[in-house]
Amino acid sequence: IFRPMGLICLPPVLWAALVQAVTIGFLVAVTSNVDVAFNETYVFESWQVGLCFISGIIGALLGIPAGGQLGDKVADWFTKRNGGVRDPEMRLPAMLPSLITTPLALVLYGVGIQHKLHWIVPTVGLGLLNFSITQATNICLVYFIDAYRPVAGEITLAVMGFKALFGFLLSFYTNPWVSKSGYQNAYGTMAALSAAVLLMGAPLYVWGKQIRHVSWQWSVISYIHWHADREVGE
Helix, strand or coil, X not given: CCHHHHHCCCHXXXXXXXXXXXXXXXXXXXXXXXXXXXXXXXXXXXXXXXXXXXXXXXXXXXHHHHHCHHHHHHHHHHHHHCCCCCCHHHHHHHHHHHHHHHHHHHHHHHHHHHCCCCCHHHHHXXXXXXXXXXXXXXXXXXXXXXXXXXXXXXXXXXXXXXXXXXXXXXXXXXXXXHHHHCHHHHHHHHHHHHHHHHHCHHHHHHHHHHHHHHHCCCHHXXXXXXXXXXXXXX
């Protein structure tokens, strides 16, 4: 019951939760006002707004191989370079596409709505954001499961719970934020936050193994250490 609360304090787990938050959570922010935004800007009816989410389906379908096979191939390449020894962090460079597409998606949406650009501009933003959700979250999910496999279930619960709480809050505060700051400023801030969070993967790639070992010794999380019966024998 209590193990997920401690696991979220581990830097790799907290980072994975933040990645989920700035991709899936910011999609919640978009969908909180997309109908109003497209209606006011392009006089779209609800069914037309719904059709714009076809771009989200396309983005998600493209993100499946980019988050699955690409992540495996990148990890295999770094494993080969490392003499056949694999570390969980070897998957992280595969997230580079999402480092570009996540902030770009939010900028396209915010700027497109604010300046009444062609409706395809925010629609492309919807597609890129869904690509990032499928790509980035898949890779970071496999990363922290590889890093803490004996407690994979508890970590998944911790990450998904954090993401759900973040999205829940955004569903309440996005519209007042947009009303006060405007689409460009609000979604521009989200773009900057998403870029900052995804860039945190760089130090994890370089020093992730040391960070995992040091943080595992923190006394505050000592109660989450697993016993021998949790080992997977790999």
